[in-house]
Amino acid sequence: MIVRTTAEITGTERDVAAEDWRSxxxxxxxxxxxxxFHETTIAPNTVHxxxxxxxxxxxxxxxxxxxxxxxxxGQTYDLAPGSMxxxxxxxxxxxATTTKxxxxxxxxxxxxxxxxxxxxxxxxAPADT
Numbered sequence: 001m002i003v004r005t006t007a008e009i010t011g012t013e014r015d016v017a018a019e020d021w022r023s024x025x026x027x028x029x030x031x032x033x034x035x036x037f038h039e040t041t042i043a044p045n046t047v048h049x050x051x052x053x054x055x056x057x058x059x060x061x062x063x064x065x066x067x068x069x070x071x072x073x074g075q076t077y078d079l080a081p082g083s084m085x086x087x088x089x090x091x092x093x094x095x096a097t098t099t100k101x102x103x104x105x106x107x108x109x110x111x112x113x114x115x116x117x118x119x120x121x122x123x124x125a126p127a128d129t
Contacts, residue, residue, distance in 0.1 A: 002031060006039055014113055020046045029110035036110035042066075042101045051092040056108045060084045064101030069094040 006024050009015050014025040020043035027037040042048065044064075049071065061083045068085055069076045071092040077085065079101070087093065095101070 028113045066097040
């Protein structure tokens with residue numbers, strides 16, 4: 001059994017932050033459960049592009065508002081607490097926040113926690129990390 005709190009992750013190597021986002025990586029590949037689980041917070045009035053070519057990601061928004069745009073077809077979705085999106089086709093996408101957004105994210109395959117987004121917004125394939 002694994003029990004962790006976001007408080008104990010704060011300030012450790014599992015707490016990854018940039019200028020306008022933060023990801024607390026609660027479950028990682030070395031936990032050996034086949035997925036990773038993160039709490040991600042994105043600052044208000046920011047725009048981020050991602051393209052997880054090597055991972056499936058499920059996102060559940062628990063706080064805040066914004067939009068999700070599928071960059072492959074231009075379709076835009078409003079996001080609010082209770083919204084979930086699943087990137088099961090490795091879609092290139094953009095998240096634009098209107099307020100601070102806090103979301104819970106699951107990645108498969110799991111990330112190691114050391115990944116950084118490359119120039120396309122992707123994480124490297126698991127064998128490359």
